[in-house]
Amino acid sequence: MIRLYRARFSTNVERVALALAHKGLEAESVWIDYGDRSLVERVSGQGLVPVIEYDGEVVADSMEIVRFLEERRPSPPLFPRDPARRAEVLVFVDWFNRVWKRPPNEIEAELSKSQPDRARVAEMAELMRAYLDLFEDLLTGREYLMGAEFTTADVAAFPFVKYAALHDPEDDELFHRILRDYQRDRHRPRVEAWIRRVDQRPRA
Template sequence: MARLYHVPLSPFCRKVRLCLAEKKIEVELVEERYWEGDPDFLKRNPAGKVPVLRLDGITMSESGAICEYIEETRPEPPLLPKDPGGRMEVRRLVGWFDDKFHAEVTSKLLYERVNKKVMKQGYPDSLNVKAGAKAIKFHLDYMAWLLDRRRWLAGDVMTLADFAAGAHFSALDYTSDVDWNRHAVVKDWYAKIKSRPAFRSILADQIPGMSPPPHYADLDF
């Protein structure tokens, strides 16, 4: 069986979990306190971070590389369209969320509130939290702009771009950092993606000492 070394609220791990679940690949989840630098783990990934996936006898890291591998070896159901322009758009948006959104929002809110606590690295920096809370509004506006023109983020079918975004937003929703009332079209998008079977394992996550808000796992939030 596949094995994923992960932490529950990591958006990069969640993206891989969503891909695996959508493709119906069974996986054993192993929580990895990667910041402790266990030598056995560093052998699996000298970059010292999660996700690390063991699949088909290969030890993989870098969530982007992992998702492309899954797509290439398990093409059904597809998470990338067939035409190169459509694929570019999906990968552009995956980059948008995993790079820009991650730097401006996830690292400023989730990492300040959750990672610092879990890793015993002190208290949230209020300037970062403020900057993240401001930046997420711009991103919600951009998503609304896209979703006014498309059924899903990258076009008319669900793709890896929706999973990348859904992974970040679900983690931020655990700490009540998303204002779902800002744009009905974004809330509708999240309700659609949240109700997919692939999302079930993510909505069942529980971080010791940190309860999610009641709406977190509610499909009709």
């Protein structure tokens, strides 16, 4: 039995929803509101989603969960079997989490101040556009970020990069508005096609 603790519009939950569906795993959803983390805290000892319970085992953190699901249900895979290609995926995910995410996080921190440093915001916005250009190049002649197959790299990046083309009008989170507003400076046809392609995939 799998239970997924989730919150509406959560990017990190969407990673897990994509991974579960890719592996054909069904999960019972437990929807939480950020105003009340008590249930998630009780189950996992911390207050962030996603969290899964899998046959009684509890795992928190989106990419930890994806790795755990790969162990429990190796097929269909989300990591390449070839060690070199698997290492490339791990390097990409690490870059994405530590480097790619920093500019939108810093913009969010600035915009939450009463007097944002506009020069700092512009500098970070420039980086976001440069990173999106890297995605455009990465997708040259490829369906997915790491090649022909949908992998953990797509799972990690899609819920954040999708805002370059998609935004639910009911989703009013500042971080998500930043992802939308600073990733729409010009058309990037390969990124836009990849967003449509991944968006058509099932989610738990």
